[in-house]
Each structure stands twice: as C-alpha cells, then as structure tokens.
Amino acid sequence: MTEDFTGWREAAERALYGPEGFFVREAPGAHFRTSVHASPLYAAAVAELLRRVDEALGRPAELALVDVGAGRGELLTGVLAALPDEVAGRLRPVAVERAARPAGLDARVAWRSRLPGGGLRGLLFANEWLDDVPCEVAETDASGVWRRVLVARDGTERLGGPVGGADARWLARWWPAAAGPGARPEPGLRAEVGRPRDAAWRRAVAVLERGLAVAVDYAHTAAARPPFGTLTGYRDGREVRPVPDGSCDLTAHVALDACAEPGAVLLPQRTALARLGVAGARPPLALARTDPAGYVRALARAGQAAELRDAGGLGAHTWLLQPRGVADPLAGPGPPGA
Known part of the structure; x- marks a missing residue:
C-alpha cells in the first residue's frame, strides 16, 4: 500500500482540527500543562491586565475580552472570578475555539468557532494558540x-x-x-515556516478597534533560531513523536518577532507577570507564628508564582504585546526581580 504524503501544514490541520481532530475531541488540559492550568494566579494576572486596558480605554460601556484558543474556557472562567463586579458587569467575554462549547460554562461567555467581527474595544489574549497554527x-x-x-x-x-x-x-x-x-x-x-502564524495573528489583532492584543507562547527570535526546528507531539502529559493521525497535539515554537507588527513589545513571561504583581517571594517566617493558615496559603501562592515565572519552564514563554490605540500597559521596569 502506498502512503499518501502531504506537506506538514495540511497534515497538521487535518490531524488537529478535522472532524476527528485532536483538539475537537480532546481537552488540552488533559494532555499538557499550560500557565492557565498551573495556577489561578495566571487568570488573576490577566484580569489585572484587562483592568489596566479598561482604564486606558476610559472604562467603556462594553469591554471585550477575546480568548483565542480558549480550550474549555478555563482562562475566561478564572478572569471573571478575579474581576471587580463593576468591571465584570461591563465585560463581554468571547471564547474562540473549534471544539464544542463545554457543559456548565458561565452563560456570560459567548462561544465561537471563528474570530468575532471587528470594532471591539478591550483585550484579546491568545495563550499557547499560535504554536498550534499549522x-x-x-x-x-x-x-x-x-x-x-x-x-x-x-x-x-x-x-x-x-x-x-x-x-x-x-x-x-x-x-x-x-x-x-x-x-x-x-x-x-x-x-518551521511561520507565515501562517503571522497571518493568523494579523487577523486576530484586527478585531480590535482599540485595546491590546497579547500572544503568549514558547518562542524564538531571529538571533537564536533552533537549527533543527521544534516540531513535536504531546499526549497524556508526555512528549511523543509527532504523528499527524489525530492521536496527539502537534506543536512548534513560534517566531514571534515575525508575527509582531509595528509598536509591538516582546517580554519574557517572568517579566510580564512581575509587572502584573505575580511575585515568587516566600512569605516571612514570622507569619507562621502569628497566622499559620495564612502562612500556608501564602507559601502555596509563592510556589505557584515561582512555577509561572520559572525560566526553565513556563517562565520561558514570551509575551507579544500589540497595543492598538493605547499605551503599553506593561511599560516600565517592573518590580525588583522582574
């Protein structure tokens, strides 16, 4: 029997997003750990970023939050829980995901298989989406x-x-x-020829009339491209051989400098999170004597923050920030240790 050969883009599109594709059938969180799944501190940081964008926009009557590659809506659920009521009341959250809407998702979240139309004001956030654009x-x-x-x-x-x-x-x-x-x-x-990622990102940014678009991914820049590429597969929490049969995720790191439009900023995740108040410092030991339960909670938060900022793990992600008609809300040196 002769095998049919195609380019990797066509093969991965079918394997990931076809009728029986991996992301159509499977919840991403069941197979790999993203920052969203690692800690609620990540959603709280996105909520803080959204609050800053809201202020930069003059607190509009309708504030958009578009989550591209929304998985099963975990990030939007966390952001809604972390927002002040006044902001949450004006929020119009939109999940963009090819899988079906999950049962029990907050009714306020609109679920779409494609990007919404243009003219939105707010924040577009894409966590580990571009690496899965074939x-x-x-x-x-x-x-x-x-x-x-x-x-x-x-x-x-x-x-x-x-x-x-x-x-x-x-x-x-x-x-x-x-x-x-x-x-x-x-x-x-x-x-990996990243031209489809560049085009996908341009389309995503274009839905915003004003606000901020953010892509977060494992990435590389022209100064340090990997000589043998990064294409790999993931299944059940393990790296596996990339086989385009729908049995695993197929992912490759992103040339985010190629995606970036004029005015964009690239930041390490550890720096971006530090500027949003996610610190990995351990609580003072004295707190263990005065408030043992509070000390344990603070210690757990510090551990989660350290994982999100770990330069050898999730902290190795890069944030691409693309302002649209507003100042960069993460501009500045950030706190010590950023």
Whole structure:
C-alpha cells in the first residue's frame, strides 16, 4: 500500500482540527500543562491586565475580552472570578475555539468557532494558540537547498520540492540560516515556516478597534533560531513523536518577532507577570507564628508564582504585546526581580 504524503501544514490541520481532530475531541488540559492550568494566579494576572486596558480605554460601556484558543474556557472562567463586579458587569467575554462549547460554562461567555467581527474595544489574549497554527516544515538537502518536508499519516517523512514563492521569501527574511545571496546553509537543518502564524495573528489583532492584543507562547527570535526546528507531539502529559493521525497535539515554537507588527513589545513571561504583581517571594517566617493558615496559603501562592515565572519552564514563554490605540500597559521596569 502506498502512503499518501502531504506537506506538514495540511497534515497538521487535518490531524488537529478535522472532524476527528485532536483538539475537537480532546481537552488540552488533559494532555499538557499550560500557565492557565498551573495556577489561578495566571487568570488573576490577566484580569489585572484587562483592568489596566479598561482604564486606558476610559472604562467603556462594553469591554471585550477575546480568548483565542480558549480550550474549555478555563482562562475566561478564572478572569471573571478575579474581576471587580463593576468591571465584570461591563465585560463581554468571547471564547474562540473549534471544539464544542463545554457543559456548565458561565452563560456570560459567548462561544465561537471563528474570530468575532471587528470594532471591539478591550483585550484579546491568545495563550499557547499560535504554536498550534499549522505551518510547513522545511529541511535543507545534501546541497543545502531548502525543501518542503512531506509526511504520511503514520509520521513517515520524505523531502519534496524546493521551497519557493512567499515561503522562500519568509525563510530568507526570518530564518537566518536561509539568508545570504549566494550562500548555502549546511545540509540537515530544519525550519518551521511561520507565515501562517503571522497571518493568523494579523487577523486576530484586527478585531480590535482599540485595546491590546497579547500572544503568549514558547518562542524564538531571529538571533537564536533552533537549527533543527521544534516540531513535536504531546499526549497524556508526555512528549511523543509527532504523528499527524489525530492521536496527539502537534506543536512548534513560534517566531514571534515575525508575527509582531509595528509598536509591538516582546517580554519574557517572568517579566510580564512581575509587572502584573505575580511575585515568587516566600512569605516571612514570622507569619507562621502569628497566622499559620495564612502562612500556608501564602507559601502555596509563592510556589505557584515561582512555577509561572520559572525560566526553565513556563517562565520561558514570551509575551507579544500589540497595543492598538493605547499605551503599553506593561511599560516600565517592573518590580525588583522582574
């Protein structure tokens, strides 16, 4: 039997979002741990960011919060619980997710399979969404020529034709190993061609008339692209071989500098969270004597904050902040230790 080979973008689109796709069937939180699932402090930080955006917008009668790649609505649920009543009363929360609306979700949350129309004022937040926007994978052949990587449903790969057109221009601009007229990169290098992520992010940002769009993901910049790519799979909390059969998540780190539009800011997650008041300092030991229960609660919060800010884990995420008609609400040096 001859295997059918396609580009990775087509294969991943089918495997993740087709009728029997991984994200259509599975709750992401059952397979991998994101900042949203790690601690309610993350939702509280997003609520604080939303409050700052609200102030920058002059506290409009309707304040939008669009969660792109909403999973099962966990982030929106946490943000609603953390907001002051006055702000929550004006909030119009929207979840964008291809899976069906989960049972029991707060009735205030609108559930959509596509981005809402434009003209919104507020915050658009995309936590670990762009890494699951499928893109082509390229590899250099024995002559150093970038070729499309073709893949079968069982994960078998082979090299296809040379990368051309807009994808070739993207590699030349954003993946330095491909740059340089007359120069050839060494054989065996891999790259994820992030052009679909750039386009997806532009569409997401465009729904805001004014406010702030934020993408949070494992990312890299042109100064430190991974030489062999980052494509991998996740299932049941473990990294697995990326096989496009719908059995696992298929993810690759994001070239967020390519996504960024003029005026955007890139920050490490640990810095962004510090500026939103998420600190990892342990409570003073004296509190254990005067308020033992309060000490235990404060110690638990400090542990959760430390996980969110850990440079070797979730703290390694990068935040892309794209203001639209407002000042950057995270501008400034932040507290010590940011």
